Amino acid sequence: MTRPPARVMIVEDSGVVRTLLTHIIDSDPRLAVAGSFATAEEAIAALPGLRPDVISMDIRLPGIDGLEATRRIMADHPTPIVVISASMDGGAMGNSMDALRAGALSVVEKPVGLGDAAYAQVAHEIRTQLAIMSEVAVVRRRMHIAAPVPVQPPRQRAATMLLVAASTGGPPALARLFGALPADLPVPILLVQHMGASFMEGFASWLDSVVPQRVTIARSGDLPVAGTIHVAPGDAHLVVGRGGTLRVADDGPVGGQRPSATRLIESAAVALDGAALAVVLTGMGEDGATGVRALLAAGGQAVAEDASTSVVYGMPAAAQRAGALSLPLDLIAPHVRRVLERQR
Template identity: 30%
Template sequence: MVKLLIVDDSTFMRKALKHMITADPEIEVVGEAGDGREAMDKVLSLKPDVVTMDLIMPGVDGLWALEEIMKQRPTPVVIVSSIATRTAEVTKEAFALGVVDVLCKPDNPQNIAAIQREFIETIKAASKVSRMRLLEYKAVNVKEKTVSSMTARQVVVIATSAGGPTSLYEVLPRFSNNFFGSVVVAQHMPAQFMNSFVEHIQTMTSLPVKIAEKGDILYSKRVLFSPTTSTIEVHRTKKGCVADVVDFKTRLQPDINHVILSCAETFKSSMVLVVLSGLGDDGVKGAEAVRRFGGKVIVEDETTAAVYSGMPSNVAKSGFYDLLCPSYKIAEAVESFLANKQPAQNQKQFMVKGIIVKSTLQYIRNKFSHEIYDRVAALLSEENKGLVAGGLRQYNYYSSDVYYDVNKSVEKIISAQCPQIIEEIGEENARECIEAYKTALSLATLSDFSNFLQGLYKIVFPGIVHENLVINQTSKTVTYYFRSLGYTEDNIRISAKILKGWIIHFGKLLKMDLVSLSSESQKDDKGLKIRCEFVWK
């Protein structure tokens, strides 16, 4: 059940929205608010899963409420507004503050039923966005962008609708300096919001971003968004590939399949299609065409797609795809395909948030001498030396290889003088992560422990699965397991020690007097896992 808070200064509009949305039995409207201050109060008291928010309201507006919500209790917010392009700066600011999607308020409230399905599916998609992910969608300062003068020889088409903004935030910023393709995005979104959304995307990526106009050249290292009231159509000329903008009045714009087909016919095998979160079966016909012309198709998998049951699932079921992967691995996979390489599908790896490795290195630097830190860094592989020297980004994902490489180097250099160093690092990792995500999860009592640990590990260690937690209040014992295909006989020892450090820190937060604590590796028919158990007084 999705718990929804509706915020709008119009009593009639609140009632109309409630009537429309509650037609779906999976959504419950738990409250209504008429201005931003009331909205903030009800977010704290009612703890909704999603908030629909009008931006322009008398008194305390939606922008103030949005900022306070993200500070005090991060919650997925969907903007529902009739805001016009003249106030687009307000919408741009809303995206920067963490809005996950936008819906256009109908001009005539009597016509609200006509967009019922879109509203319901968008709210459901928003409810699946992790509160911790919301904390990461902040604009970052990037260097001034200059448009390449090189026309693109390769193209990446990204197709998405409901839930797409969240996934785009995790794909576009991750293209490396070695990426030379052109990117075309077909995103269903109300026209009033597209300019602001594109401006917000521009703050997150080093690639220049714009809404396509007639005659735009598909340059290397540039992102073109299809207008929301028309559709990009690509043609090859002597000067390179050029975008036309066409209007299919009888179809939803942009026509995703038409965008894909146009690019496939033009770029042939030099194309990669990416299908992200979205409703319906848009992309299936396009994916078939891409494969027919020799291109590649990547589908966002259900671990990160807010709406997997629509576009991603339908393309996957059709069989016209080459790779299923989470959003944070898509950019890397695209670059591999464009380089005529098979993307790494090493299931014996999990991913690690940069905050984990950064906190480890910072702890070593602060507790020990710079000489010790340099000796640890010197033992890293050449690739990982480059990552560390270049500066790891706190909210980016990295391969578990760098995580294990750093910890094994630390153990080799420091364990003789500090036998518990890996457990200490686990404590420090937990402290840093809890500080970063403290507004997104609650850890006040032992009953919060399971959801807290599971939620935090899912966001900072995707690929590690938490299972079978048992809390016995009588014997004051907690037992639980962590499993990953990335565990090996060699590295699971490090993971068990790290996890032990996490539990020590949780015990301190909960003011628990731990009598015993064990963390050890085990093996069953599913593979390796870590069994952790602790007893408290």
């Protein structure tokens, strides 16, 4: 039986952009516009009766803005939300990231117009994100705090780097994880977050403002610094070379992803002889799992976020099947600290 199209609520104050988004959505048989609103107040009032499968949410709105609207929707009528952002500047990007922390699932770039050179790519990304996110079960989750912290076997190599990967639901999970780790962490952190290339500088700037560690976009030739989060740049792989130097590579996607968590973790397994700890957080797909398998075979260590706290239990599930230890999000930082303290 053919599945009915996902019903999309559009929340956008610009009439031109609402028309453009309607055109983009109606051109995809997986999607249908359920309602279109110029203000968050109107959208919130209509939500109980309309009951859309997914919401396209502008951040900059008159009256209640998109961030506050996201908070209210997730508190009263949890619904998958895709943030549509027109700007990559600090303020707009910060609000978009805060919306993700409040429960939105992803951020995509706002379309400019049919004549724009990037229109086809932006429209495709909007349709893809709305279709995928419409299937995510958005619920309020309770974190498991009291469970004991398992320790992996002592035969493994001492970790000299922390490798972290995330996709859908990643920004708030990363803020939680890094916020629970000290600023003077004795190892460098290498991060792959799946996100549109145009958002990466803003994402790194936002993350730098909410975690105790320094955050920077990685560049080829950099020597990773303890206590610093080196973020893979947009649309490029981050890999570890011999000697521990960082390299940015533009070869093809791995499993459809660039940057690829698998590419990063596999490179560390080789370059560091397995002396690394990988953490795979919430996200769709299976990126990272093959890398986890290689790292564990080389004597490294790996942790995957448990299903009980993952927004999307795709990447962590694949990592767990590859041999990673499964822990709820709030227990990952204590485990990392315990591993590093035991090494010292």
